[in-house]
Amino acid sequence: MTEATAIPKPQPISKAATLFYQVAMSQPASHLFEVTLKVRNWQSTTLDLKMPVWTPGSYLVREYAKHVQDFVAHNSDGQILASKKNSKNHWQIETKNCSEVTVSYRIFANELTVRTNHLDSTHGFFNGAALFFFVTGLEKQPIKIKIVPPQSDWQVTTTLPKVEGEANTFIAQDFDTLVDTPVEVGTQKVYDFEVLDKPHSLAIWSKGNANPKKIIADTKKVIEKEAELFGGLPYQKYLFLLHLSGSGYGGLEHKNCCTLNYPRFGFRDRDKYNRFIQLVAHEFFHLWNVKRIRPKALETFDYEAENYTTSLWFCEGTTSYYDILIPLRAGIYNRKTFLENLSKDITKYLNIFGRKVQPLGESSYDAWIKLYRRDANSDNNQISYYLKGQFVSLLLDLLIRAKHHNKQSLDDVMRLMWQRFGQDETGFTETQLRGVITEVAEQNLDNFFSRYIETTEELPFDDYLDFFGLYLKTIEESDIPYMGIRVQSENNQEVIKFVAAESPAAQGGIDANDELLAIDGIRVNAQSLNERLKDYQVNDTIHVTVFHQDQLKTLPITLAQPQVSRYEVAIQDNLSQEQQQNLVEWLGK
DSSP: OOOOOOOOOOOOOOOOOEEEEEEEOSOGGGTEEEEEEEEESOOSSEEEEEOOSOBTTBOSOOOGGGGEEEEEEEETTSOBOOEEEEETTEEEEEOTTOSEEEEEEEEEOBOOSTTSOEEETTEEEEOHHHHOOEETTOTTSOEEEEEEOSSTTOEEEOSSOBOTTSTTEEEESSHHHHHTOOEEEESOEEEEEEETTEEEEEEEESOSSOOHHHHHHHHHHHHHHHHHHHTSOSSSOEEEEEEEESSOOEEEEOSSEEEEEEETTOSSSHHHHHHHHHHHHHHHHTTTBTTTBOBGGGTSOOTTSOOOOSOHIIIIIIHHHHHHHHHHHTTSSOHHHHHHHHHHHHHHHHTOGGGGTSOHHHHHHGGGTTTTSOOTTHHHHOOOHHHHHHHHHHHHHHHHHHHHTTSSOHHHHHHHHIIIIITTTOOBOHHHHHHHHHHHHTSOOHHHHHHHHSSOOOOOHHHHHGGGTEEEEEEEEOSSOBOOEEEEEETTEEEEEEEOTTSHHHHHTOOTTOEEEEETTEEOOTTTHHHHHTTSOTTOEEEEEEEETTEEEEEEEEOBOOOEEEEEEEEOSSOOHHHHHHHHHHHOO
């Protein structure tokens, strides 16, 4: 006879915690978003909430938690739960046996950029990283979001999927998606259009001289050309969200949308309009390059700290190269305009002393502490990975084209990066990136990478342009003896904003933030400075009077040779037939 086996009692099934956010804005003029988070089926004794310190695409710790106020947590009976801050962005709530926790807080939002939040009497705009906490351990959990507009005529524009049967309610599949999907609430005008059988929208907030019909027509061309490069569109729908501002400029890429900030009256002038289309081309190109083709360091985002990579030169610089190339391919402007735009960028690059100090890879790595934290010495000790990365990408494109007689190009690098890393969103290392470029080029590029990414050696533009019948021409040299300062009038003072490294001013002891008073005993200001310098010759010594930290100083400055102020990518005389053909195959006629 055997003993009966005890039958275990059934255990209650543990339900996964659910997350629900409500975003209200009952008093828009206060600039305060009213946010409520409900966590249901909670089963721990503490609830940890953390606010991101940065947002992908903008590589700076912005400390979004500084805008949080009026934080309070309740249980389902309305009783206040004890909470404390464990760090700058970390709140911990004592939940004891509570299965439902409601957290409410407000976010001050009065910064109109593509990476922050803005709320006023005309609209509400927010980015997920700057508005929402993530719950530690539930980053992959779906999140439901309800938007409560302050007025019945305000609509919600976002690419988040709607929840059927619930007004202004949406679902994000996880916290990454919530961060990656900005939301516009207000009376923005929305224009729908279709490209390659997929729905697109252009939403425009505020007033200006933007022409939606023209913007959409040219945007369609950009979309088609970029889709042609990569072999299709990797989304179901896409939104272009355009904010018209007083003097703002910028863009932020997302997987299914982008946010653009542009001067409200910057669309009639042809050059300004072209710059806008380049911004569109840039942010749209990012939906492949950086949102899906991204460095290993950005494969999984750490929202609480810097995510270091030396490959931002490819993410942003290569995208910058394509943002002037795509409108040319799309027929929005011609070869002449492309070369003019390229010349402007090269002029800017060659007038930044920092290119001689900071290598390109270091520029990428130090984005967190340098690019977005500019000071009076920035142009002396750093170079933008956007700018130099653009020209390293240009040289690589020309190198590959020359090697393969235009049968292969940087386009093939992008396609191969897409196939190997982008489609599955597998992060690449700098070594893997260089390997793909080398594979397409079919030559050893170790020396190229070492010289132009790891050191500050000057870029040899002419060596690469010659195959295409082009050269870099000094088009304008200043007729003003070189002193090396930039001056700006501020509050009835003439403030020296920048002193160029190794310039006569720097060698003579002038510092940024000195107040400029006189040259040779006669008052001078920002407007009259250049005219005054024209009265002198190279090697003349002038006596410059400044206030340096409130101390009056007169310093002898010996003027130097005038500086080159403008370069031009020009077509050589007497092009060979081969050069003409190469140029046409690269840039068209």
